[in-house]
Amino acid sequence: MLFLNKLLPLFVLPLGATVGLIILGLWRKKRWPIVAALVLLYVSSTPFVGQRLIGWLESYYPVKPVVAADEADAIVVLGGIFGPPVEPGYVPNFSESGERLEAGIRLMQAGKAPWLVFTGGRIPWEGRTRVEGEDSRAAALARGIAPEHILVTAEVGNTADEARVVAALGRERHWRKVILVTTAWHMPRAARLFGKAGVDFQPFPVDLRRDRRRPLTLLDFLPEADALAQTETTLRECYGNAFYRLFR
Numbered sequence: 001m002l003f004l005n006k007l008l009p010l011f012v013l014p015l016g017a018t019v020g021l022i023i024l025g026l027w028r029k030k031r032w033p034i035v036a037a038l039v040l041l042y043v044s045s046t047p048f049v050g051q052r053l054i055g056w057l058e059s060y061y062p063v064k065p066v067v068a069a070d071e072a073d074a075i076v077v078l079g080g081i082f083g084p085p086v087e088p089g090y091v092p093n094f095s096e097s098g099e100r101l102e103a104g105i106r107l108m109q110a111g112k113a114p115w116l117v118f119t120g121g122r123i124p125w126e127g128r129t130r131v132e133g134e135d136s137r138a139a140a141l142a143r144g145i146a147p148e149h150i151l152v153t154a155e156v157g158n159t160a161d162e163a164r165v166v167a168a169l170g171r172e173r174h175w176r177k178v179i180l181v182t183t184a185w186h187m188p189r190a191a192r193l194f195g196k197a198g199v200d201f202q203p204f205p206v207d208l209r210r211d212r213r214r215p216l217t218l219l220d221f222l223p224e225a226d227a228l229a230q231t232e233t234t235l236r237e238c239y240g241n242a243f244y245r246l247f248r
Contacts, residue, residue, distance in 0.1 A: 041223075048220040050227030053234035055210035058184040061191065061203040066106050070202055073175035074151075075113045076166050077104035078159065078182040078190060079121030079132045092139055099207040101136055103181045105143050107204065113179060116145060117169070119162045120155045131155050159190050160244065163197035170199060183207040185233060189241050196244075 043049055081101045083093040094101075108116045118140075120131035133152035140150055153165045170178065177200045182190045184205035194201050209230060 044231040045223035045228040046221050047227040050230035051210045054185050054230040057188055057234055057237060058208055060188045061205045063205050066110050069112050069179055069204055072113045072177045072179045072202055074115035074117050074178045075104050075107045076117045076178045076180050078162055079119045082132055082135055097183045097207055100181050101139055103206045105140055108145055115149055115151055117151045120153045122155050160193050163193040167197040167199050179204050189237055
């Protein structure tokens with residue numbers, strides 16, 4: 001089912017749908033599927049659409065400053081922090097979601113919890129020799145977090161696994177509530193999975209992609225790759241939520 005969960009969106013996301021419509025038009029020798037494909041691609045690629053879709057996901061759990069976070073038993077930082085692995089001694093290769101690590105460290109430095117927890121993410125095709133949580137742990141140590149207050153979970157492959165291992169860790173250590181740190185657009189799906197796993201949490205979203213203060217301009221209606229990525233990210237999250245509602 002996990003395999004299908006990752007592949008199914010590829011056939012219904014804008015880029016995949018565009019290619020499918022073009023193939024249909026060429027095969028049937030019809031013009032309307034090709035026109036529809038171009039319209040779909042254009043609309044999905046505009047910042048006006050991409051920004052509002054990603055902003056809709058981000059609005060579920062508004063961001064807040066570190067000082068406003070309530071104290072908890074642990075700070076749980078979800079994976080996806082690093083890009084392709086680098087050799088030891090090199091500067092860490094952070095992904096677009098590197099703010100997750102920064103938020104976890106700042107919450108810890110502010111005394112919001114006695115434990116900083118990183119999940120042991122490892123995706124087979126990434127070529128990692130150790131779980132991502134160990135890289136996060138090394139980065140936290142370099143920022144002055146005491147090693148005895150850092151935990152790395154067992155190996156996980158997705159958000160559902162992260163929820164499951166954190167729930168088990170919480171039961172083992174009698175945690176009542178944790179601070180859950182992840183990217184704002186990912187928080188709705190993460191919140192649902194952690195809630196279903198029985199984890200009582202306080203959401204702490206980071207890494208906003210929509211700037212709500214920026215005025216609307218002509219550029220918002222010109223296609224760009226980042227906007228298409230935001231549209232596909234939003235739809236992928238929606239499909240992921242639907243999948244877990246149906247099959248988990």
